[in-house]
Amino acid sequence: DVFEFCKNQCNVRYLSVLIYLTLRYFDISYKTTHTFLKDIGGLTGEVAHKWSNIFMNEKFDEIVGDARGGKRGDSFYDVYPELEQDARIFAVLECQKKAPSFKVYDLAQFIDKRFYEINNVIKTESNLVRSVQSCRLDLRCWGARFEAITNRPFFEGHERPDALAYRKQFIHYFLNNKDNYYQISSDENPCWITPKTPVPTILIYHDESTFRSGDVRAKRWIIDSSAPFFSKGHGRSVMISDFLVQHPSGPLFQLNEKEWMNAVKKYPDLLDNTDLRYEKYSTTVITHLGENP
Template sequence: MPRRKKRQQQISRIPRKQGRFETQKKISEVIEIDEAINKTYEDIRENVKEAITKVGNIKKRSYTGTSRSTIWRKKKNKTNEMMDISFNIEIPTTLPLLLQPSQDIIQDPISPIDTRISLHTRLEEVNEQCIITKSSKANIPTYDYLRLLSINRFISLLLDGKNKMDASIQVARSVWNKGDYKARCIRKWGDYFIQTGELFIDHQGKHKKLIGLFEDNSFSINCQSWLQQQKPELRSPKALKIYIEGTLLPTLEYIKKDTISESTCKNYMKMWGYMYNEKRKGVYYDGHERPDVVIYRKEWLKRMFTYKKHMKNFENDNVIESQLKPELVQVTHDECHFYANDRQRKIWTIENEEILYSKYPGRSIMVSAFICPCHGLLRLSDEQLLTNPHIKYKETFVLRSTQTDGYWKSEHMLDQV
């Protein structure tokens, strides 16, 4: 569609009423408004041209290099140049270094003496720590050992004349196979070690977000007081587990679980100072290695090996008959004492805890019996028990009290047989 002419545009802006054009008077008003708009546009155009001309005539100001970024950059470059000058020193060949720097460096008379001595001292310290850690296999994490090696190499490169930036990047690539971030860490570790002589302690990831039971003072106090109130024979991780689940956990709002494992209770008791060991009265010496006992044992073994040839051999569920006659059956005798004051041997005790037990063992009962491999526990039949009314027990048990019946002797064993 072709563009409208000026007259057509003027006519299109004339208001219409019921399909007819307005009067000629209104048409002339529209034309005057249009001419005024065009005149205003031309005035604005002239003003813009004048403003552009004035701006173009203004002289450009020259840059004097006084911005903050430029000043900071110049200061940093000057510091790096001073560091390069201060580290151009000569290394003596007799210094026992783990990583020897190059020997072709000429001593700079401008370098500070204090800086040179400090770097030599720190390098010797880190070398000593690396050697001790590697030789003694101390309990040090691998990450800390690598940090020591990085500091060692970092200081050595500084003494070789490199600046901190290049030295840290080289160590990060050679030791860690990392980039700029690890280089920044190495610079931080090295600066801290040069100033203090200690390895930088990193607290990243060591802040607890949750409170555990062991860190709760009231929980620890309640558990330890309860353990102190219990008898040593009754202390156990299982008993502590029952106490915690039934008494303490329902009162703790920040713990959602209502159970605790027995192994956790065991670890808590160890951290509170309890040890599971045997409470002994004193030193006990047995006579198993006395000369006369050793001689008798050798003779007894010879006789037993001779008797064994006439016995049946039991291997798992198989029975191997003996080819020699007469056949012999091995019958063993066993006895056991039970005292009224018998206690559990191994108990949970805290360090330096004195437990006073009664020295009197109390009344005792001794059980004696005979056992053979083919018949098991020797016992009487019902008929034999009726014909021997003086025997009270079918299984040939003998119950005796040391206080009333005296000690068990060989005569009593023969009577039992």
């Protein structure tokens, strides 16, 4: 973005030569320098090397003689002010959506489409009228920021002092009464350990996972401080809810021999040797709520 901004103010050749000589001075390889210049929109390594050689060893006037580059006339939005207004409104509306799906390329496509609509011409080439790099700089100039999605409302409050104190109290109670629970030995062939207390305690765990319910991107574009509540889903989500009972009578769902063979045939990775050890023929049920059985 800095290079794109500077390129609009001065000669791209000067910038490319400056960056090329700087990187080469610090022993950055020619290949890496060429790739870097190409990625940021500068001259190629070959051209930058040629002009660097002219600057260092030949006539200085030659590098500045043709006076090409830099801003010499009206900018894109000077010619199409109404397009800038439409593009800014489009960016603001997209940034206010719950789903963090807005990309700079979306803005570039919108500007490209409006450009041909304003001029009432049919597009015949694939190039965009305004590059993605320039559109990214536009967003920065309009006050947009590309920030990480953090501090979402449904995460706030988990580290409050009272929550931390209750968590410590719960763990302390849980560990002090471990002799009352049904447990499993940690040897090579695990087996159930029955508590010897008069009134044993059966632990029940609620295990719940919701897939595709989190944010689909780690960052998003935000304009001003009006960040929306972020959507917890992107399309239909699948929730898996399971109750794990720490007792020899579990699990609740179990396959028979024929069902197990069919499952292995369809999902052969079930036979892969992993660090997880499962009860023989145990299974988990997944339900799509609202769908026809």
